[in-house]
Amino acid sequence: MSVEIRAGDVVQVTRAASVQFISRPIIARVIRVRDDLITYHGWRWLDVYQLDAEGDAVERRTIYVQPAGLRVVGTRTESGPGRVPRARRTDAPADTRRMNK
Numbered sequence: 001m002s003v004e005i006r007a008g009d010v011v012q013v014t015r016a017a018s019v020q021f022i023s024r025p026i027i028a029r030v031i032r033v034r035d036d037l038i039t040y041h042g043w044r045w046l047d048v049y050q051l052d053a054e055g056d057a058v059e060r061r062t063i064y065v066q067p068a069g070l071r072v073v074g075t076r077t078e079s080g081p082g083r084v085p086r087a088r089r090t091d092a093p094a095d096t097r098r099m100n101k
Contacts, residue, residue: 003067005046007032010074013048017069027051027073028061042066 005011007030014025027050034045044067049057 003070003072005030005033005044005067005070005072006075008075009072010051011048012071012073013063013065014069014071016071017065017067018063020063028063029057031060034062039064042068 009030010027011030012025012027013021015022028046028048029051031047031049034047037045039045043064045062045064047060047062050059050061052058
C-alpha cells in the first residue's frame with residue numbers, strides 16, 4: 001500500500017514508521033518530502049515541525065521514515081495554517097467570544 005505524504009499533512013509518527021519512535025511517538029506537520037535525498041526503497045526523508053498537544057510547532061526536525069507506517073491525522077486545509085484540528089472551546093458563551101475579537 002502506497003501512502004502519499006505531502007507538505008501540510010499532519011501525521012502521527014510511531015514505531016510503524018521508524019524504530020527511532022518506538023518509545024516516544026510524535027505528531028508532526030510535514031514541511032516537505034525530501035525527494036532530493038537517495039534512500040532505500042519504501043523510505044523517505046521528511047522535514048517536519050514536531051507539534052505539542054495544543055498543535056503548536058515546538059521543534060523543526062528531519063526524520064527518516066517509511067510513509068506506509070505514518071497515520072495522517074489532518075491536512076493543512078482541514079486545520080488551517082499551523083494548527084492541528086481539535087475540539088472547539090465552549091467554556092465562554094458565543095456572544096462573549098465574538099466581543100473579545
